[in-house]
Amino acid sequence: MSDYSAWDWGVGSRTVADLTECDCDVEWREENQASPDGEQVGAVVKTGEGEFSVCVNGSCWEPRYERIWYLRYSPDGRLAGLANDQGDWTMCVDGEQWEESFGFLFNTMFSKDGSVIACCVADSMTYGMVVDGVAWENLYANANNFHLSADGKKSAAVVQTIPLGQAEVFKFKDGIFSVAVDGEAWDVNFVNAWSPRFSADNSSVAAQVRLNLFDYTIVVDGKPWNAIFNQVWEPLFHPKSKSVVAPVRLSGKWGMAQDGKVIWQPSFFQTWQQQFSPSGDKLAAIVCPEYGRWTLAVDGKPWNTTFGDMVMDMTFSPDGKRLAALGKQDGKWTVFADDKPWGGQYDMCFAPVFSPDSKHVAARVEKKGKFTIAVDGKDYGQGFDQCFDPTFSPDGSKVLIRAIADGKYMRIVEPVAKIIG
Amino acid sequence: MKERVWIKDEGIERGAEKLTPERIEKTINQVLDNEAGSRLKAYVETCAHCGLCSEACHFYLSRDRDPRFSPVGKVKQTIWEMLDKKGKVSTEFMKQAVQVAQTECNMCRRCVQYCPFGIDIAYMMSLVRRISHKLEITPLYIQDTAHSHSATMNQMWVKDDEWIDALHWQEDEMREELPNARIPLEKEGAEIMYSVIGPEPKFRTQLIYQAAAIMNEAGMDWTMPATPGWDNSDMAMYTGDSEMMGRLKRLHFETAARLRVKKIVMGECGHAFRSVYDTGNRVLGWRMPPIPVVHALEFYWDLLNEGKIKVAKLFEEPVTFHDPCNVVRGRGLHEKAREVVRAFCPNFIEMTPNREHNYCCAAGGGVINCGPPFKNSRVESNRVKAEQLQATGVKVCIAPCHNCHGGLEDIIHKYKLDMQLKFLGEIIYDCMEKPNAV
Secondary structure, eight states, rough: OOOOGGGOOOOOEEEEEEOOOSSSOOOOOOOOOTTTTSSOOOOOOEEEEEEEEEEETTTOOOBBBBBEEEEEEETTEEEEEEEEEEEEEEETTTEEOSSSSEEEEEEEOTTTTSSOOOEEETTTTTTEEEEEEEEEOOBSOEEEEEEEOSSOOEEEEEESSSOOOOOOHHHHHOOEEEEEEETEEEEEOOOEHHHHHHHHTSOOOOEEEESSSOEEEEEEEEEEEOOOOOOOOEEEEOOOOOOOEEEEEEEEEEEEEEEEEEEEEEESEEEEEEEEESSSSSSEEEEEEEEEEOOOOOOOOOOOOOBSSSEEEEEEOOTTSSSEEEEEEEEEEEEEEEEETTTBBSSOOOOEOOOOOOSSSSEEETTEEEEEEETTTEOOOBSSEEHHHHHHOOSSEEEEEEEETTEEEEEEEEEEEHHHH | OEEEEOOOOOOHHHTTOOOOOOHHHHHHHIIIIIIHHHHHHHHHHHHOOOTTTTGGOOOHTTTOGGGSSSSSHHHHHTTHHHHHHHHOOOHHHHHHIIIIISSSOOOOOTGGTTTTOOOOOOOOHHHHHHHHHHHTOOOOHHHHHHHHHHHHHTTTTOOOHHHHHEEEEEEHHHHHTTTTTOOOOOTTTEEEEEBOOTTTHTTTHHHHHHHHHHHTTOOOOOBBBBTTOBOOOHHHHHHHHHHHHHHHHHHHHHHHHHHHHEEEEEOOSSHHHIIIIIIIHHHOOOOOOOSOOOEEHHHHHHHHHTTTSSSSSOOOOOEEEEEOOOHHHOOOOHHHHHHHHHHSSSBOOOSSSOOOGGGOOOTTTTTTTOOOOOOOHHHTHHHHHHHHHHOOSEEEEOOOOOHHHHHHHHOOOHHHOOOOOEOHHHHHHHHBTTTTTT
């Protein structure tokens, strides 16, 4: 992520771009993307017959393509789109394309700081990953569940290592899938593998595996846990060690296991999307303690606030002391933090964001077709046609609002105190 | 009575080679004791053996009222015997039980309506399938489909790029007719996520085109995912692999949640609706779908009633309408479907019986997915459907379900019916106003 202390944190509102203006002919403009610092707004534009480009703050990229899609800003503020010209695919970043072109590119991924841009490649019926324009040396007959490490230095995927013909169910059951790290597959196969994840230092990879049609476990660097479960979900490494946790199901109920040993007794109807606090001293997950009711559990203990429809986007505060998520009840969403729901109910909420000092929670919200942001349960006074996720200033006293209204893209910095009253 | 024919299937035969009496007994009792519970007990203790379910079953009716093909007969040849013998049944018995439960019952639930107690025989057949899955004696072709689900998260071994490529291709095709039309991929915050089943990008891309054209001309705010999770289908539900069913449905709903859509609109598929609306969501702990799911039939009705699509021309040829089990018995969409059909097709002829009493296509419940070994038996087992179709005297049948299409196509061919099948979306696409078309 770019040094956001250097962003313009001066309180006030300014129009960054008029979305109706572009220095090239535009037949139509697609979905707008805002840069993390709020200084740019970009979108794919159709510039002519079978011809597309990208317009950023009223200026068109020079290259023209037959198709550009999945336009996204990286956390460091670069704008990347997957682009195709005469059957050759490339990644175009701020108007500059990768040197090499490929058969097909999809699923752009960024490192946490945005310095690395990667995506998936399909070339001549083989599959793998491309990291900063360089493809894996080994590509596979099939690959999926692609994953990039947080620092972008390592990539992994589930890969098919053995060919399979039509309806070869017994060969399938012998195991034809493995995990490849930077294109190198483990020397062991499984019936299925899913969701490879890296340890904090990138030295280890864990994944879910199915050993036969009914026995599930977690595998770390090719070695399965000794324990077998009815089901498992995505593994997660402890942020400071090589320890791995994963939700596991035994006798029809879900709990949590660490390195193969049950640490939360299976008592939930569901457990998933676990997260460690930043220091690793707490483990939380989304749980279903009573059939049809959803909440969060911290270290195995469920909260009291439950929702009937859905709970998602659990987020720890930077100091690890607070936890927030979205809850949905009777079709309406809200944010709940520290086991208390906000008063407001929304047609849609987006992932909650904590301030760096952990004091405030903000979220993008939608009500009756208008978007805005809310902080600590208080809506910002103005509604917009579109709005992006809020960002707190480094000291947590201000919030950056990136929004579109009446065809204009605006950048607003507002004191938190003014919003929450 | 005709001699009972037991069909050889490689999946069942090779799987059965590894069975032992101990494994069979242990597996049956594990499933019955730990997974069936009070529901099965209530059914078994309530059934009065009256046989009223028999007349409801297209297998029974098509097989000259052979009691072995009646719903209660299927129970008697499978789960009752397992209960009665406390799991001490032979390998040969299990092989036959798989054929009965997996290929001679569509789990269409027509019989539930005729049972004085409302006993759900489909549920008991699903338990037999669960046991078969645990014993690894599932028919070959549907097992292969379940493997596809596990490895690719879709039904047809469609690779991640092939899905996206199919959508790009259909978007390009559509622009020949509707120059400004889009299939918006990964549009966060769209009102609708449109999801389909595996065969659409593989074999029936024209349906994606038609749906996209309808979305564009109706001015909908919609998107489709560019990741796995796009496929709403679920043959794991029908092989008894409920763990895989949960995995598939979690991905489907989390994909919609990631895109922040208000609802999922799904194409004309019946079994997928059952999976997202009834079984798959519930196995995960959701009482109802966490994001509302709207079947295509209901969606068309909404569009028509809200004036978002308008009739430009009528489909004058006489048509009939086949009610798919999973969206009619399972969701009650029969009247809404008829309103849409009548809006476009003035010469609508009901088949009899109809609505929630309609006969199943004999393809559903994963039966058609058991593949070639069972095809002749399946078609023979739905003569009654052929007679029902023929009695309408029409040459066009609207069947808003993929499996129904497959099943009815086979019946039409076998019984030499002069009839063409259509999805409802095809007719809407052909006959609606398209102000943006060139």
